[in-house]
């Protein structure tokens with residue numbers, strides 16, 4: 033069916049709007065964190081994969097870091113293992129770690145790799161063990177106690193934080209036409225595996241690569257204020273105030289922290305956007321309006 037004149041004009045305008053952004057982002061690295069809550073159905077996952085293929089094709093370097101919390105939870109439930117969280121981090125016993133590695137490094141990682149490849153891209157799946165990409169150390173979790181001078185440290189098992197990133201393999205892939213797809217599993221000097229929150233990994237990858245953008249795809253429109261209205265752009269000082277008054281809580285806390293750390297460390301901007309919206313990465317990158325919440329250092 034031919035385009036109507038009105039529809040043709042709108043389409044042409046949107047396509048043409050992309051030009052300055054394409055010019056600005058070509059040759060740059062964009063780290064995209066794809067959260068497990070945004071992997072809702074095949075169509076949505078497919079639209080994400082198409083976006084990554086298109087970015088690479090036009091000369092932008094997407095690096096995908098994925099989560100998979102709900103998917104880990106599903107397999108644990110089938111195995112009759114309870115999911116427990118402390119400060120948003122999964123309590124990870126040796127048994128749970130095996131499941132985490134199976135789901136993140138296996139099922140979820142290969143699903144995304146496959147979808148990118150099906151859409152004409154060349155994806156390479158990596159865990160932090162491949163090419164010794166993610167060096168981890170055990171995460172020390174502080175329990176909130178009345179005496180905050182001496183917070184109690186609690187052991188939540190094989191949960192890690194990023195100690196160091198070996199960018200060699202990423203540099204190699206970025207120079208080629210491969211799209212790296214990273215599962216957030218780290219390893220220490222002794223070869224032990226660690227389960228790392230995917231937001232933390234994406235933030236650190238963006239920092240070490242001095243990425244142009246860190247895009248966090250989640251299951252909400254972006255950062256919301258007390259009345260539930262979307263905050264489209266805010267500075268680091270404004271974020272601090274929202275944390276202090278409790279507007280930002282739960283799973284949004286680590287997300288905001290790594291978005292802030294990334295911009296402090298030189299990433300030009302961090303974005304929290306709605307992964308439930310098809311092609312939200314493209315809308316963020318290539319339209320004047322953008323989508324979701326922008327966090328930058330300078331505003």
Ligand SMILES: Nc1ncnc2c1ncn2[C@@H]1O[C@H](COP(=O)(O)OP(=O)(O)O)[C@@H](O)[C@H]1O
Pocket residue numbers: 067068069070099101231249250251252254255256257279280281282283284285287
């Ligand atoms: N101020 C806020 N604005 C938006 N979401 C918030 C806010 N405070 C807490 N949240 C919660 O944070 C959640 C996103 O974090 P999380 O569930 O960990 O996402 P993901 O699984 O994508 O990493 C939202 O669904 C929402 O329930």
Ligand SMILES: CC(=O)N[C@@H](CCC(=O)OP(=O)(O)O)C(=O)O
Pocket residue numbers: 066067068069098099100101102104120121122132191192216227228229230231
């Ligand atoms: C330590 C820790 O909590 N790790 C996460 C890793 C996956 C993740 O971060 O997934 P989402 O981004 O989909 O939430 C977990 O086990 O669920």
